[in-house]
Amino acid sequence: MHLDGFGLLVSDMPAMIRFYRDVLGFEIKESEDTENVYLIKDGTLFLLYGRSDFEKMTDHSYEYIKGLNGHSEIALYVDTFDEVDTEYSRITEMGAKSVMPPRTMPWGQRTCYVADPEGNLIEIGSFGKPFER
Structure with a gap:
């Protein structure tokens, strides 16, 4: 197996895209309004998944940490x-x-x-x- 990327399950996709793209310099690979956003940093794939979309896709619900x-x-x-x-x-x-x-x-x-x-x-x-x- 090879590491393909690292993903986060997010609740506020626009805020997270702006942070990783505009503050940290990640390159976005497609439109901001997609369910799953692919970003690249130094050749590494970084994914942002909308929580509700991910739960629908996997037919599971998850618990999420609030705060730090x-x-x-x-x-x-x-x-x-x-x-x-x-x-x-x-x-x-x-x-x-x-x-x-x-x-x-x-x-x-x-x-x-x-x-x-x-x-x-x-x-x-x-x-x-x-x-x-």
């Missing part, structure tokens, strides 16, 4: 410690909720956390060198 969601995180990497601080300031000014301001951790990473409009955690971090896959 500590079940997963989306990690974004920048090349320098200064970029962690710059991106944190930029995206919180654009509406991301601050969870943890930038800190340099004992293991040498500078990192911070914000939340998207539905409370999903997003980490922005760096080890002070260009990203290596």
Whole structure:
């Protein structure tokens, strides 16, 4: 098996599209008014599924966390410690909720956390060198 992408089940599709596209720079692959939205970031597929549409498709209902969601995180990497601080300031000014301001951790990473409009955690971090896959 190969990882194809990562998806979130969302209640406010327009707000989530605007956040991931306009604030974090994800590329949208189709019209904003579709039931499932495909976004791309650095070659990785990222999906937003409308909760009610997903429940209809799978014939199941699900429970959803309200508020800050500590079940997963989306990690974004920048090349320098200064970029962690710059991106944190930029995206919180654009509406991301601050969870943890930038800190340099004992293991040498500078990192911070914000939340998207539905409370999903997003980490922005760096080890002070260009990203290596």
